[in-house]
Amino acid sequence: MEYIYAAMLLHKAGKKVxxxxxxxxxxxxxxxxxxxxxxxxxxxxxGVDIDEAVKKAATVTAVAAAPAAASAAPAGEAKKEDxxxxxxxxxxxxxxxxxxxxxx
Numbered sequence: 001m002e003y004i005y006a007a008m009l010l011h012k013a014g015k016k017v018x019x020x021x022x023x024x025x026x027x028x029x030x031x032x033x034x035x036x037x038x039x040x041x042x043x044x045x046x047g048v049d050i051d052e053a054v055k056k057a058a059t060v061t062a063v064a065a066a067p068a069a070a071s072a073a074p075a076g077e078a079k080k081e082d083x084x085x086x087x088x089x090x091x092x093x094x095x096x097x098x099x100x101x102x103x104x
Contacts, residue, residue: 002031003041011050017042 006025007017015021019042026033 002026002029003037007041007045008050008054017045017050 003022003026006022006029009025010017010021019038022038022042023033023035026038
């Protein structure tokens with residue numbers, strides 16, 4: 001997780017996310033640097049719009065955390081609604097998991 005934080009810190013500071021920059025941030029924080037993980041992170045972030053990825057992740061989290069509205073539907077319809085909500089939740093979780101995999 002500290003590798004992702006280092007990349008996000010560099011991005012927020014307006015710096016380019018490079019192998020050397022990530023290593024410098026991690027070293028300054030007292031973290032033992034794994035060269036392979038740094039290289040994999042930088043390669044995974046190449047061409048990625050970090051601002052857009054963070055925005056999408058925040059949207060998925062907000063949608064998943066939003067409380068479900070109560071409905072007065074009959075029992076049969078309630079089961080269909082629950083199934084739709086469950087499928088929607090699974091797809092939101094899958095999207096969030098995919099985004100997490102992007103950052104390692």
